[in-house]
Amino acid sequence: MQISVIGCGYLGAVHAAALAVMGHEVVGIDVDERKIADLSQSRAPFFEPGLPEALTEGFAAGRLAFSSEISEAKNATVHFIAVGTPQKAGSNAADLTYVFAAVEALMPHLKPGDLVVGKSTVPVGTARRIAELIAPTDARLAWNPEFLREGFAVNDSMHPDRIVYGLADDGNRDELKQVLDAVYATPIAEGAPVLVTELETAELVKVSANAFLATKISFINSMAEIAEATGADVTELADAIGLDARIGRRFLNAGVGFGGGCLPKDIRALMAHADEIGVGDSVAFLKEVDEVNLRRRAHVVSLAAEMLGGSVAGKRISLLGLSFKPESDDIRDSPALSIARLLSEDGASVVATDPEAIENARRVLTTVEYADSVESTVANADLVILLTEWKSFVQIDPSALSPLVSAAKIIDGRNVLDAQRWLAAGWDYRGMGRYRHE
Numbered sequence: 300m301q302i303s304v305i306g307c308g309y310l311g312a313v314h315a316a317a318l319a320v321m322g323h324e325v326v327g328i329d330v331d332e333r334k335i336a337d338l339s340q341s342r343a344p345f346f347e348p349g350l351p352e353a354l355t356e357g358f359a360a361g362r363l364a365f366s367s368e369i370s371e372a373k374n375a376t377v378h379f380i381a382v383g384t385p386q387k388a389g390s391n392a393a394d395l396t397y398v399f400a401a402v403e404a405l406m407p408h409l410k411p412g413d414l415v416v417g418k419s420t421v422p423v424g425t426a427r428r429i430a431e432l433i434a435p436t437d438a439r440l441a442w443n444p445e446f447l448r449e450g451f452a453v454n455d456s457m458h459p460d461r462i463v464y465g466l467a468d469d470g471n472r473d474e475l476k477q478v479l480d481a482v483y484a485t486p487i488a489e490g491a492p493v494l495v496t497e498l499e500t501a502e503l504v505k506v507s508a509n510a511f512l513a514t515k516i517s518f519i520n521s522m523a524e525i526a527e528a529t530g531a532d533v534t535e536l537a538d539a540i541g542l543d544a545r546i547g548r549r550f551l552n553a554g555v556g557f558g559g560g561c562l563p564k565d566i567r568a569l570m571a572h573a574d575e576i577g578v579g580d581s582v583a584f585l586k587e588v589d590e591v592n593l594r595r596r597a598h599v600v601s602l603a604a605e606m607l608g609g610s611v612a613g614k615r616i617s618l619l620g621l622s623f624k625p626e627s628d629d630i631r632d633s634p635a636l637s638i639a640r641l642l643s644e645d646g647a648s649v650v651a652t653d654p655e656a657i658e659n660a661r662r663v664l665t666t667v668e669y670a671d672s673v674e675s676t677v678a679n680a681d682l683v684i685l686l687t688e689w690k691s692f693v694q695i696d697p698s699a700l701s702p703l704v705s706a707a708k709i710i711d712g713r714n715v716l717d718a719q720r721w722l723a724a725g726w727d728y729r730g731m732g733r734y735r736h737e
């Protein structure tokens with residue numbers, strides 16, 4: 300099939316490459332010429348495991364192209380909209396400017412019968428508005444939310460655990476379903492379940508999945524707060540409750556909380572939209588979810604002050620991790636960046652490292668020093684804080700770091716280090732809601 304993907308960021312670039320690997324002819328389109336220049340040379344414009352290989356495979360097969368010209372979408376019959384829907388400045392609501400700009404730019408190139416497929420995460424009701432907008436072109440609309448996880452995005456795109464088609468129940472459903480089934484023939488043949496819903500349900504599925512995940516994380520972080528106040532250990536608690544099949548252990552890791560370009564803005568957009576349509580009370584709990592999450596960042600800063608005798612001012616603090624999660628260079632709403640900013644504001648001298656995110660962090664945070672190895676980051680540190688659970692950080696040998704630091708003190712912001720090993724190597728180890736060992 301001939302497919303266009305409008306918007307080639309973390310979602311769209313991966314989607315375009317994955318569709319080409321699945322055998323389709325794909326053109327990826329983005330207004331960011333730098334991104335297009337990279338992608339056109341088979342270079343991933345951001346760090347995502349497997350993306351360079353998928354791009355290379357798509358190009359080698361002659362099925363993949365990128366362009367900054369929307370007119371290049373004219374030969375495609377299926378057009379995915381994968382542009383950003385960030386939080387609006389000064390509001391909790393989603394900024395839909397990019398979605399509507401992309402659809403409007405695409406409209407002159409749509410042919411009767413083409414299928415426009417929304418992938419961006421949007422407030423419920425957006426799809427109907429787009430369907431009305433494109434109606435004069437005789438193109439049709441579907442909503443097909445995306446569930447990929449950065450760090451696993453290529454694999455998630457090739458092998459999704461479910462595929463949701465939002466299709467208006469207007470008599471064309473079967474025909475549109477057949478088109479989407481052909482797009483996703485490869486994962487469907489592997490057994491990926493397909494769910495067909497109304498447009499509104501498909502839009503809400505994505506937002507509610509993220510709201511649930513955010514709630515699960517904030518739930519365990521609330522328990523970490525209780526554990527911190529009572530001397531319980533939230534990791535043991537998570538193991539114990541996680542064995543209940545109704546609860547499950549995944550996403551029950553207490554730490555510095557969630558971040559990234561999705562969960563924080565998606566729960567805020569859901570609250571804003573629910574308020575707008577008069578059902579704000581239904582998701583009022585998400586305000587607490589957001590607040591618990593942001594409190595974790597402040598908690599790390601107070602814990603740092605406590606471990607440094609009452610204040611971080613004038614202390615050298617080393618941060619391990621900048622991206623919001625490992626295996627990604629994405630720093631959008633990253634807890635690590637907030638913590639770095641708060642520590643510098645309180646007068647600490649902050650030095651940070653990350654395997655992939657330094658360049659992105661450098662662009663938005665200039666008050667910290669960046670180092671390209673763990674050793675140079677922790678040199679003469681009064682305190683080390685692990686903020687992103689990259690494997691290379693989790694595997695650090697504490698006794699190798701001891702001679703480098705000024706004081707052997709560490710905060711494990713993700714509860715991923717072997718506490719006993721760090722304690723045995725003479726470190727003052729503090730986790731998030733974990734037992735305190737003197």
Ligand code: NAD
Binds near residue numbers: 308
């Ligand atoms: P992103 O910021 O990385 O990418 C968005 C891209 O859209 C940018 O490259 C931008 O230049 C481009 N763009 C903006 N306006 C355009 C236009 N008019 N025409 C063409 N391109 C345009 O964002 P992202 O993380 O890829 O997210 C995109 C959407 O997918 C969002 O709605 C997000 O919530 C959703 N989503 C993201 C993920 C994820 O893990 N990143 C997962 C699922 C869903």
